[in-house]
Amino acid sequence: MITIDRVSRRKGRAQILHDVTFEARPGRVTGFLGQNGAGKTSTLRVMLGLDRPQQGTALICGRPYRDLRRPLTTVGALLDGSGAHRARTAGAHLRWVAASNGLPGSRVREVLDVVGLAGDARKRAGRYSLGMSRRLGLAAALLGDPSVLVLDEPVNGLDPAGIRWMREFLRDQAARGRTVLLSSHLMGELASIADDVVVIHQGRILVQGTLAEVTGGHATLEDAFFALTGSSW
Structure with missing residues (x-):
């Protein structure tokens, strides 16, 4: 599982994360929801050892990412792009x-x-569409058959068929007992897939719970989000 405990981080003079605390559990899809700039990617970067927090801990299966001997066998991550050099196949x-x-x-x-990229294995990454690049990044995340998946905006660039495929794929991964943390600002898509939801706004966690608990009293997750944040998109 994933455990984030009181993580705070500054960037220059700006405080971008404030005591961020939440969990993502095995066998469930946890949606990490917030508008652009809310702190989603910053939290994931701390979790994956790319940035250091000023305080707090981020653990994956009980250990910091930097202590994982073969990290791909524990956690597969998809952040920006595929990570592949444009000239490489x-x-x-x-x-x-x-x-x-x-x-x-x-x-x-x-x-x-x-x-779904077996037929394009010899194509250079620089010739991939945005959607294909996201699929390639997901392929890299799956190499070690990890128990944890951390995905930042995974449907970005996918066509409707690709979005549907991704939704079914992630539900299947959770059904197999994996921990799936899905970061997104697409509330409708999160509502269709997430078991649990964590809402972050201006670097602070506003609420976390099951989808039903977070949307309680509201018609949609979108309505709940706007009521929680008091903001418009």
Whole structure:
């Protein structure tokens, strides 16, 4: 599971995270909801060891990311883009990522099949569409068959069929017992997939609970969000 405990972080003079605390549990999709600039990506970067907090802890399966010996076997992450060099083919990129974590090369074909890119393995990443790049990033996240998935705006660039596929894929991952943390500002999409919701606004957690608890008393998750934040999009 994922445990974030009282994480605070400054960037220059600006306080961008204020005592952020929440959990994401196995077998459930946790939606991490907030408008652009609310602190979602900053929280994920602390969680994945890319940034250090001024205080607090971020644990994945009980350990900081930096203490994971072969991190891809514990957590798969999709942040901005695919992470692939534009001149590399998808297959070459994934083979390099697999080798960096001591994973067998056979996993490359397997994950390309899962995300629907097997026919484009020899295409250079620079020729991929935005949606294809997101699928390639997801393939890299799956290489180690991790128990935790952390995904930042995973449907960005996907067409309607791709969005539907991603929704079904993530529900299946949770059904298999994995912890799925899905960061997004798309409230309708989150409402269709999330078991639990964490709302962040201006670097602070406003509420967390099941989807029903967070939307309680409101017709939609969108209505609940605007009531909580007192803001318009």
